[in-house]
Amino acid sequence: MTPRPPLLIISGPTASGKSAVALRLASQHARGEIISADSMQLYRGLDIATAKPSLDEQALVTHHLIDICEPAERFSVADYLDLASQTINDCLASGAWPIVAGGTGQYIDALARGIRFDDGLYDEGLRQTLLEQLQSDPASGALAQYERLKQLDPDSAQTIDPRNHKRVMRSLEICLLSGKPASLVRQEARLQPSPYNSLVCIPDWPRAVLYERINTRVDQMLEQGLLEEARQVYDLDLPAEATCRQAIGYKELFPYFEGRQTLAEAVTELKAATRHYAKRQLTWFRHKDYVHFFPCAEAAEIPAALARRIEALWQDFLSKQ
Template sequence: MDVSRILAIVGPTGTGKSDLAIDVATRLAERGIRAEVVGADAMQLYRGMDIGTAKLPIEERGGIPHHLIDVLEPSEEATVAWYQPRAREAIESIRSRGALPILVGGSGLYVSSVLYDFAFPARDPELRARLEAEAAALGTAQLLERLRGLDPETAERVDAANLRRVIRALEVAELQQQGYGAALPERPELWSPATVIGLHVPRTNLVGRLDARVERMWRAGLLDEVRGLLNRGIERGTTASRAIGYAQAIAQLRGDLSEADAIAETQRLTRRYARRQVSWFKRYAELQWLNAGAETVADAESAPEASYAQARGRLADAALDRLAR
């Protein structure tokens, strides 16, 4: 088996990507092949953000080394420009040890920044500060209208509800760069040979699974986790404080949302995020979809243990088959 390749496991949230990575690495170890995981989840970069990101506990990682998880404080900003060189450095380091790098995550831009060759537009701190001040004074709509005048194509695809991205897009446009830097190139070229596997769950099944997972997060103590993160400065962080689930938990703790409303809003945003993830990964020419059946994911609590283990084993074997081709 060619361990110089990258095995990328991607797909929408809630499809069992982390579990599959462990199962594949364990099966490879049985064949005398070592593997290590590189995280590609923007929110799992943060220490202390465990429940709301469905981060796999260390004791459930099977002794498999994991990289780019728990590397930032919640008060720090996570950007893809920061992430890309560190993830690639981790991959090269894994290869130097004769092990297979497994890139795992659902943050599409982060995955793309590792798999494909594309550069990031320049930054101008003074221009950024001016745009942030204008946004505070005038609102997002006026900045978005200006962006439409400078770069209509980028204005169409940028997330208008994400102020940080609107500002960044306008910064790039005003610096006369071509388009918005946080986008997959039209004809991406692989940075390194890779096998890209996407986990698929039918939409009707995934929706119920995601809604149930959000409810379990609250039962598992998400509010207590967020209380601790408030003491660590999560509200000073421009990225962590906006994470789905965490923003709603903060609002509940501040008395701005009831628990029922916080859960409902988190469910709605999670469903929307999953749709956007599927759309993003569909653009990958290299992507090979695998069906992640109901009994192969961690929230299939009703599945008999033997059936659950067999189903996970079949999925891991299918992934290894794709890798060996």
Template sequence: MVTHESAKRKLLVLVGPTAVGKTRLSLEIAESFGCEIISGDSMQVYRGMDIGTAKATKDERSRILHHMIDIHDPDYPFSVAEFQDRSRTLIEQISERGRLPFIVGGTGLYIESLCYGFQFSDAGSDEAFREEQLAYLKSKGEQALHDKLRQIDPPTAERLHPNDHRRVIRALEVAHLTGIPMSQHLAGQRKESPYDLCLIGLTMDRQLLYKRIEDRIDQMVEEGLVEEVKGLRLLGYGDDLVSMQGLGYKEITAYLRGELSWEDAIVLLKRNTRRFAKRQLSWFRHMKDIRWVDVSETSNFSKHLLTINDIIAGKLISPTEYTS
């Protein structure tokens, strides 16, 4: 007899803050367990935005099939609803191929909404209200708009960066339409997953993580982040696009426009990325079911991999390379 639980699709998920080391571990895990990787990053969907979003390289993607990368141009308004819809379809297709679907990323709302089947359509929309908020943004600035959200929905304001205009306005719109803050909508969602879920989170000593973030940004600059941003602007992608407001793109754009010195732009980018990592960890800490693995001892990669493999083997499936 097939039980309800056994009928669920298996889903492996690896989350954690930026620069914690998800990519390297995910490739090894995917090879051991016969996975296909679905990117759980809201920015990696955009073509031409490679360095600033820290996409897996072409060589890395040649090792393991990756999905949800390079599927839209930077002027496309990608949404959590589309992420859910596409990912659900991919999970079915990957499972039908006899492979294990593997979500890897750091966009908390996207990943949690997929894992637990959140619904976002009930609030509806109010185009006039959105236009009012856009006008407010242009006249008062992004911080003033963010402060409006903080007044009515502090938890949502805490997890959204002020330059994430689209999601800040959507959160204001939800509260305007329903009278209930988005954070309460999310808290009221059912917390039972439609999947046979194995959630693993990577964590690290905070100061070590911050050092890795700063080193990564220096590496991004060496790899051509400035040239990448210049190229996108030459292609006509405006500074007000959600994609161009992403970490790295916004700060480098401000430098290219003469609004920041080079030194100030890099200092600001490193600060903003550290704050982003803090918000990521805060989000994931509030998710249930995550098995946390501390990867602070970066020289013990094999040990961390073994720990993670044991968690997966105990929850979902034995890896192809396991004999014990």
């Protein structure tokens, strides 16, 4: 059996310093390159809210999988896994050191565990039909979809809150497109192993410190022009469910543009939503047995000291291959 190539992944919640650590490590290596694992950095024009690497940072180290999609485009987890794998393999073949960095949990899971998500099952016509059913009569439409899911896949229906219309609709889509229960499709998808032997490292800050870092980051983004960028997204002719319109940093400011909130109220909502998102990210990663958490206490740990600690673990990891 051919040994799986080792892969360093630096992930974690928003504002945890993962990008700075990855940049530090990659810039210290003669051929270090960074592969983004952020589902919003894919989109052109979404720069400030997504904390996309600056032009100077991109000039310092080659970055991949940023600015590859227009805001209206759909980009699935399966799409990411295909492109990321191709990019990683190209880096390895050329002698470069690929470092994956980003906080999108499903992307990290796909690379670290090799899960082939049902996300690849998609049909625009079917999606539009189901959306129209929900929009025309939200109450009865949602109930009808849940009842149909119970018929096609009782196992999935049992684990999904009927009020979670997005999850109900997605599971129903999978059933209709695959001709099999969504629960079975997902079970089969988990049988495909990862082609990489991954080391996943996550900076782990005390909750209060992380939340303060988030609040500070939001203030900095506003100073950098977040309000204007959010307005540009708001003015795009996109459906409400478009991925970029759902990004944290934009949708929280929409009520301000519509006159339903003051700017101060919208910013308060944005900070709270970002903190909640970070909490969900941490919850996701704490349930993964492949993650190595690096406790952080002082700001000085980011990025230099933490980069040294991760580099030491990486060298030890390589020695055991």
